[in-house]
Amino acid sequence: MLTSQRKRLILDRLARDGQVVAKQLSHELALSEDTIRRDLRELAAEGLLLRVHGGAMPVSPTAVPIAERRSLSRDAKSALGKAGAAMIRDGMTVVFDGGTSNLEIIRHLPAQARFTAITHSPTIAVALEDRPDVDVVIIGGKLFRHSMVATGALAAEAIARIRADLFFLGVTGVHAGEGLTTGDMEEAAIKRQLMSASAETAVLATSDKLGAVSPFRIGGIGEISTLIVEGEAAEERIAAFAGSGVSILRAG
Amino acid sequence: MLTSQRKRLILDRLARDGQVVAKQLSHELALSEDTIRRDLRELAAEGLLLRVHGGAMPVSPTAVPIAERRSLSRDAKSALGKAGAAMIRDGMTVVFDGGTSNLEIIRHLPAQARFTAITHSPTIAVALEDRPDVDVVIIGGKLFRHSMVATGALAAEAIARIRADLFFLGVTGVHAGEGLTTGDMEEAAIKRQLMSASAETAVLATSDKLGAVSPFRIGGIGEISTLIVEGEAAEERIAAFAGSGVSILRAG
DNA sequence: TTATTTCGTGCAGATTCGTGCAATATCTGG
DNA sequence: CCAGATATTGCACGAATCTGCACGAAATAA
Numbered sequence: 001m002l003t004s005q006r007k008r009l010i011l012d013r014l015a016r017d018g019q020v021v022a023k024q025l026s027h028e029l030a031l032s033e034d035t036i037r038r039d040l041r042e043l044a045a046e047g048l049l050l051r052v053h054g055g056a057m058p059v060s061p062t063a064v065p066i067a068e069r070r071s072l073s074r075d076a077k078s079a080l081g082k083a084g085a086a087m088i089r090d091g092m093t094v095v096f097d098g099g100t101s102n103l104e105i106i107r108h109l110p111a112q113a114r115f116t117a118i119t120h121s122p123t124i125a126v127a128l129e130d131r132p133d134v135d136v137v138i139i140g141g142k143l144f145r146h147s148m149v150a151t152g153a154l155a156a157e158a159i160a161r162i163r164a165d166l167f168f169l170g171v172t173g174v175h176a177g178e179g180l181t182t183g184d185m186e187e188a189a190i191k192r193q194l195m196s197a198s199a200e201t202a203v204l205a206t207s208d209k210l211g212a213v214s215p216f217r218i219g220g221i222g223e224i225s226t227l228i229v230e231g232e233a234a235e236e237r238i239a240a241f242a243g244s245g246v247s248i249l250r251a252g
Numbered sequence: 253m254l255t256s257q258r259k260r261l262i263l264d265r266l267a268r269d270g271q272v273v274a275k276q277l278s279h280e281l282a283l284s285e286d287t288i289r290r291d292l293r294e295l296a297a298e299g300l301l302l303r304v305h306g307g308a309m310p311v312s313p314t315a316v317p318i319a320e321r322r323s324l325s326r327d328a329k330s331a332l333g334k335a336g337a338a339m340i341r342d343g344m345t346v347v348f349d350g351g352t353s354n355l356e357i358i359r360h361l362p363a364q365a366r367f368t369a370i371t372h373s374p375t376i377a378v379a380l381e382d383r384p385d386v387d388v389v390i391i392g393g394k395l396f397r398h399s400m401v402a403t404g405a406l407a408a409e410a411i412a413r414i415r416a417d418l419f420f421l422g423v424t425g426v427h428a429g430e431g432l433t434t435g436d437m438e439e440a441a442i443k444r445q446l447m448s449a450s451a452e453t454a455v456l457a458t459s460d461k462l463g464a465v466s467p468f469r470i471g472g473i474g475e476i477s478t479l480i481v482e483g484e485a486a487e488e489r490i491a492a493f494a495g496s497g498v499s500i501l502r503a504g
Numbered sequence: 505t506t507a508t509t510t511c512g513t514g515c516a517g518a519t520t521c522g523t524g525c526a527a528t529a530t531c532t533g534g
Numbered sequence: 535c536c537a538g539a540t541a542t543t544g545c546a547c548g549a550a551t552c553t554g555c556a557c558g559a560a561a562t563a564a
Contacts, residue, residue, distance in 0.1 A: 003552070004304040005271055022510080032554050037511070053510065053561060122374030122390060129400055138374060138402045140392030140410050148381055150390050158392050158406070255542075274520080284544050289521070305520065305551060 001029065007039050014049055014058050021055040030112035076230045077101060080204045082108040083228050083251035084168060087202060090114045092165045095194055096124045098149040099170030101204040103127055109134070118162055120150040120190065137162075144187060151186045159193045167198035169224065173212035174205045176240035179221055181214035188216040195219065202226040210237045221246050258283075259291055261467040264424060264435035266301055266310050268398045273307040328482045329353055331504030332456040334360040335480050336420060339454060342366045344417045347446055348376045350401035351422030353456040355379055361386070370414055372402040372442065389414075396439060403438045411445045419450035421476065425464035426457045428492035431473055433466035440468040447471065454478040462489045473498050 006029065013020050022040060026033040044051045050059050081104025088094055088109070096102045098121035106127040113134060119125055120139035128136050139162075141155030169191055173181040180203065182188050195201050201224040210229065221227070221244040228249045229238060238248055258281065266272050274292060278285040296303045302311050333356025340346055340361070348354045350373035358379040365386060371377055372391035380388050391414075393407030399422075421443055425433040432455065434440050447453050453476040462481065473479070473496040481490060483504035490500055 002271060002273065002304055002306045002309070004309055008309075033510085034512095034555080035553060038553085041512090120392075122377035125374035125395060126378055126400070128395075129397070132397065136395035136397070137406070138390065138392045138395055140372075140390045140402070140406075143377060143380075143388035143390055145381075145384065145388075148378070150392070154389070154410070155392075285520085286522095286545080287543060290543085293522090 003039070006031075007043055010036075010039055010043065010056075011048060014056060019055060019057055020049075023054070025055075028111050030110070076206060076232075077104050078108070079231060079251040080206065080228055081105045083249055084202065084204050085109050085113075087166065087226070088113065088115055092116070093118065093163070095119065095162070095164045095167040095198055096121065097168055097170035097191065097194065098124060098147050101206065102168045102170055105168060105204070106131075118164060120155055120159075120194075121148060122150075123148050144184065146184065147187060149187065149190070151190050155190060156193060159190070159197055162197050164198040165200065167194050167201045169195065169201050169203050169218070171203055171205070171214075171218065172209065173214040174203065174209050174221070174227070174241075175211055175213045176221065176244070178213045178217065180218040180224070181212075182216055182218055183214045185216045188218050191218045195223065200225040202228060204228045206230060207232075207237070211240075220244070255291070257467050259295060260465065261435060262288075262291055262295065262308075263300060264466055265398075266308060268435060271307060271309055272301075275306070277307075328458055328484075328504075329356045329456075330360070331483060332458065332480055333357045335501055335503035336454065336456055337361050337365075339418065339478070340365065340367055344368070345370065345415070347371065347414070347416045347419040347450055348373065349420055349422035349443060349446065350376065350399050353458065354420045354422055357420060357456070358383075370416060372407055372411075372446075373400055374402075375400050396436065398436070399439060401439065401442070403442050407442055408445060411442070411449055414449050416450040417452065419446050419453045421447065421453050421455050421470070423455055423457070423466075423470060424461060425466040426455065426461050426473070426479070426493075427463055427465045428473065428496070430465045430469065432470040432476070433464075434468055434470055435466045437468045440470050443470045447475065452477040454480060456480045458482060459484075459489070463492075472496070 010020055022033055022036045026036045040049065040051055040056050043049050044056065047059065049056045077100065080101060084105040085108040093116040096117060096119040102124060106124060109131060113131060116135040116137065117128055118137045118139065120141065125136055125138050128134055139150050139155050139158045141150030142152040144151040171180045172183055182191065203224050205227060207230050221241055224246055226249055227241060227246050228251050231250045241248060262272055274285050274288045278288045292301065292303055292308050295301045296308065299311065301308045329352060332353055336357040337360035345368040348369060348371040354376060358376060361383060365383060368387040368389065369380055370389045370391065372393065377388055377390050380386055391402055391407050391410045393402030394404040396403040423432045424435050427433065434443065455476050457479060459482050473493055476498055478501055479493060479498050480501045480503050483502050493500060
């Protein structure tokens with residue numbers, strides 16, 4: 001990443017968020033704090049920002065209320081996304097199912113994340129637009145309108161040729177007895193195929209999905225490797241999945 | 253590769269990506285970094301770009317280059333989009349190239365439009381989300397980041413199997429002698445393939461593209477059936493295309 | 505107060521830059 | 535066709551820039 005580009009990013013971030021934190025930024029850009037601090041110093045010397053202990057503030061007061069952003073980042077789905085993003089290591093090949101939960105993973109990827117993303121959801125693909133170090137492979141096919149993912153024979157054919165390390169599966173129900181379920185038969189079939197094409201499968205489950213059942217079964221709980229639930233998820237709802245072989249991760 | 257052609261490519265890349273890295277570019281073009289740096293120096297001397305350590309940035313501080321392109325010349329593009337949408341009849345199979353012009357076609361589709369859309373651009377696919385009567389087929393492949401379209405062998409393979417009535421081709425240059433050109437070789441190949449898979453091809457050309465030439469040729473003007481230009485496009489720029497067999501449509 | 509975090513400076517290694525020079529290709533005029 | 539002029543390209547080498555680490559000082563938190 002070019003130095004000038006980094007400085008511009010800092011100013012952008014400052015205008016958008018109303019603040020920047022040196023430590024956080026250094027982690028996000030995979031650079032030392034020294035470099036970030038140096039940038040802040042130089043930008044401050046140009047009068048483009050105001051240095052404060054720990055980071056920087058805009059020269060002119062921002063309109064963005066900071067409290068709003070904080071509450072946003074503490075949102076349950078956001079925490080799930082963060083936990084999901086943490087599972088991705090550089091060099092991996094990761095398959096993303098459609099859905100808002102998986103979209104949240106993309107949002108929490110560190111800027112320097114470097115891996116291969118495979119998806120049959122154009123929405124996910126578009127979200128990955130500004131991740132320069134992520135290779136994106138789209139699985140083509142007929143777009144299933146309701147959930148905006150490619151399905152059908154074309155998609156199945158493309159999936160048959162891939163082999164991934166990790167698959168983030170999207171479901172509408174996670175139930176101890178009925179397993180993982182979704183609302184469409186064709187989608188369920190594609191999801192099954194994606195599972196078998198990946199070494200591991202993870203599911204991000206908001207609390208409303210725990211114990212829920214939808215019409216079409218994808219597979220049993222034991223067939224996935226990781227289930228990520230909200231940090232505040234009721235203990236008794238999770239207890240039902242103990243013994244199924246899945247490792248349960250509490251987010252946030 | 254000619255020097256002037258290389259310089260054009262650098263400017264294209266700069267406009268598209270918002271940055272250029274000397275080392276990366278030298279590797280991509282199989283030239284020494286010295287040559288690239290020399291180009292950058294000369295272009296900077298002409299005021300066409302801003303040199304920075306490691307590469308170059310655009311002269312105008314475009315925070316998000318692609319977002320800028322989206323807001324650029326909105327009215328003219330809107331009229332072009334309307335004219336393009338008018339070419340689509342119910343029951344047709346239409347291929348959409350990536351790019352903001354083609355996105356504008358989607359925006360101007362009548363709500364009840366009923367046809368099959370094929371695209372290798374996830375952005376286009378997402379835009380078609382709320383058109384319930386349009387069947388959408390996505391062409392998969394490796395996402396070419398700069399223009400957000402699927403490319404590579406996977407895409408080529410999928411394209412080989414389709415047959416469409418109409419193809420909306422996106423270009424960066426329309427020139428009487430040099431023909432239709434774009435900024436990337438791989439993209440040019442995919443575009444050629446999409447042309448031959450379609451009975452007709454139409455190009456939406458904003459005035460800034462008329463007479464412009466980019467490094468990689470897609471084909472001659474005569475190979476497309478319709479060229480849609482702005483209503484206020486200068487007559488002399490269009491006159492150059494007369495006799496090439498293309499029918500010229502003035503929008504707005 | 506004490507402990508922790510953040511800041512500033514100096515320094516070393518790596519990368520990039522600019523200039524001069526030589527080799528090759530292209531152009532021009534005879 | 536040839537000879538010289540011009541342009542283009544790659545390489546060498548010293549200068550400038552960038553980055554990360556170390557260490558002590560300053561600021562913040564407990």
